[in-house]
Amino acid sequence: MKILYIFPHPDDESFGPSPVMHQQLKQGHEVHLLTLTLGGATAERHKLNLSIEEMGKVRLAEMLKVKQVLQPTTWTMWELEDGGLTKMNPIILEDMVLKLILSIEPNIIVTYPQHGISGHFDHLTIHSVTKRLFCQLKDLQTGPKRLAFFTLPENKNGTGNAHTKHTPDEDIDCVIPLHDDDLQSLHDTLYCYESYMDVIQNYRVIEQLGNSISFEIWDENHKPFLTDLTDKIDN
Numbered sequence: 001m002k003i004l005y006i007f008p009h010p011d012d013e014s015f016g017p018s019p020v021m022h023q024q025l026k027q028g029h030e031v032h033l034l035t036l037t038l039g040g041a042t043a044e045r046h047k048l049n050l051s052i053e054e055m056g057k058v059r060l061a062e063m064l065k066v067k068q069v070l071q072p073t074t075w076t077m078w079e080l081e082d083g084g085l086t087k088m089n090p091i092i093l094e095d096m097v098l099k100l101i102l103s104i105e106p107n108i109i110v111t112y113p114q115h116g117i118s119g120h121f122d123h124l125t126i127h128s129v130t131k132r133l134f135c136q137l138k139d140l141q142t143g144p145k146r147l148a149f150f151t152l153p154e155n156k157n158g159t160g161n162a163h164t165k166h167t168p169d170e171d172i173d174c175v176i177p178l179h180d181d182d183l184q185s186l187h188d189t190l191y192c193y194e195s196y197m198d199v200i201q202n203y204r205v206i207e208q209l210g211n212s213i214s215f216e217i218w219d220e221n222h223k224p225f226l227t228d229l230t231d232k233i234d235n
């Protein structure tokens with residue numbers, strides 16, 4: 001199958017989804033990524049005394065290291081304004097994402113849930129854009145058949161920070177167990193982001209995720225949870 005991950009910033013793919021991508025690649029699936037910005041506006045840039053543009057270059061270089069480690073099928077990197085997705089004309093933004101989806105024709109699309117985990121406005125914007133496009137395309141023969149939201153379940157709270165949002169257990173549809181090599185992939189991809197070490201350690205990202213990754217699935221209900229995003233897809 002073809003799985004397309006859509007995230008606004010460098011590192012979004014590594015703060016949880018990367019071990020699942022690793023597992024899917026290992027299973028022979030195509031894993032495509034879209035990152036919409038270079039993430040230069042992060043507050044972390046002040047510690048390094050870098051301008052938004054300079055920080056964007058640092059993060060692009062880090063993302064290219066992740067590409068080497070993870071080896072996704074394709075990784076499309078755009079240079080839209082970090083923190084600026086809400087300021088864009090939504091018709092233009094949707095049209096850009098639509099063209100990419102049509103060129104890849106994924107079976108599954110993955111993005112952030114409605115709460116965006118961190119609540120970052122770019123995360124909320126990409127959730128809305130992707131959900132609308134999925135609903136528009138799902139009935140086409142070559143359209144995506146499943147929309148999944150990478151999330152943190154409630155039972156893993158107590159970590160992250162005061163702003164971290166969680167999904168209640170009743171809304172979780174898929175929990176993917178991680179094997180040792182998947183966990184290694186999580187570690188290896190996260191640690192490509194040298195400029196983000198403080199955040200990775202302060203948020204206790206690896207500890208917070210534990211040994212499974214959870215997803216909500218739009219307009220589907222699975223109890224018991226699916227253990228693989230490609231299971232039970234309507235075609």
Ligand SMILES: [Zn+2]
Binds near residue numbers: 008009012123
């Ligand atoms: Zn982000």
